Amino acid sequence: MTTTSTIPFDIERIRADFPILDQEINGRKLVYFDNAATTQKPIPVIEALMNYYRGYNANIHRGIHTLAEKATADFEASRRAVRDFLNAPSAEEIIFTSGTTMSINLVAQTYGRHFLKEGDEIIISGLEHHSNIVPWQMLAGEKGLTIRAIPVLENGELDLYTFEGMLSERTKIVAVNHASNSLGTVNPVKEIIAKAHAAGAVVLIDGAQASSHLDIDVQDLDADFYALSAHKIYGPTGLGVLYGKRALLEAMPPYMGGGEMIKEVTFEKTTYNDLPYKFEAGTPNIADVVALKAAIDYITKIGKPNIAAYEHQLLQYATEQIGQMDGIRLIGQAKEKISVLSFVLEGVHHQDIGIILDQQGIAVRTGHHCTQPVMDRFCILGTTRASFAMYNTMEEIDKLVAGLQRVKKLMA
């Protein structure tokens, strides 16, 4: 295979779609490298939100008037767009939630609470975000379960050899991320799922970080549950997705009561609605769901492989440029990575780096990134993390390098 050095898409045109990038912070052109926390929104997403509120804001699935029908149609069109985005077998297996965190909590509190019993085990990994640790700990505390974590190797990859040894007939759930938010490691989830299934466990994949970078095919992966957040794929905040295999979702009890999740209510008994409505109590986040389709359409138009290839170039360039600086220690150098670069600068606190970079208009994340076990693993308190999206440029990476040189000069 030959590699191409040309950029497969028009970066200037893409940047023009993200109006937020065109501003100055502290007198400098904004460089936004905090994309793992949240991505910026392109004009079609912003317009979808505006059009919805200006034109057809209405409650869905109930009204018979024109606005309600239009809102319902767009809401359900978005569900089908998510199905295509994940290659799920059917739209009924797509549940809208408030985000990845709620998706994971939903599985823990319904599937977990219903099917797990004392003595069962849940396997997570040492790379998990707190959102894929705490819900399981809450469940474990309630039901007397054991949680075990797959160890992390020095390069930031998971120790799959140990993972295999951890699997047993007691393992009921394996919950791991597709890609790590703090190190960028892409986990071999297809392999993890196959091994977990062989042991009889169901698998939840936390796709929050992977979803904007990697092609996701839940059928090819054979994932039982896949969770993601809209705001990390150029969509609105406060909205997430839970994909679940139909048989599992059918077997699970509802999570919350009220609104769309019921079929019939008498004071004696309530029968629950069909999928996906069983898990969508109350009036959903209609405007943001509608706008999510605009985000998915935008990504699809540019093409995930093009985005991935371009981001890979950004990561490679940043790794070379920053990796060769004196006193820099890169944390996480897995073979497969999404565009996340985490590092520590010897003798300089990450917060100081963040403050000085901000003075130069450069937005990075500093701290433990809500993955304290990862920090403990590498015996550090935190890192500086630059995470890249499709609208970032090589010149911006040069600015980061220059910014870090100034940090070093000031801190010397």
Added chain:
Amino acid sequence: MTINETQDEIIEEFELFDDWEGKYEYIIDLGKKLTPLDEQYKTEDHIIKGCQSRVWLHAELQGDRVIFTADSDAIIVKGLISMLVRVYSGHTPDEIVNSDLYFMEKVGLQQHLAQTRSNGLASMVKQMKTYGLAFSALQKN
């Protein structure tokens, strides 16, 4: 010197800098020069919770004055703390409790006080005032 006189003095010092680099160089320098906190006070119960950096604060009453000493593992926060110590330390509990902190905003550092989650600075000021209140109550008993 009163609390406000010290604040005005700091504001004047910062007027010398016309760019952020000079300002932060000065803060970093203040951090490096801050009187070290006695190691015995670098304990959990002296730590002020902040998400990003660790901040330790110790207070004691000497005569009718409160003496503050502090430290942080991040140098900019340490520099900011040194200014807070300079403003509040050596004053009576009542002076501290009744004071109004305005120099941070005047010198353009208010963002450091605004984010309670990312650093412990706002909590640090709150803690200093809490010590003031506690010592004030002690004096009145």
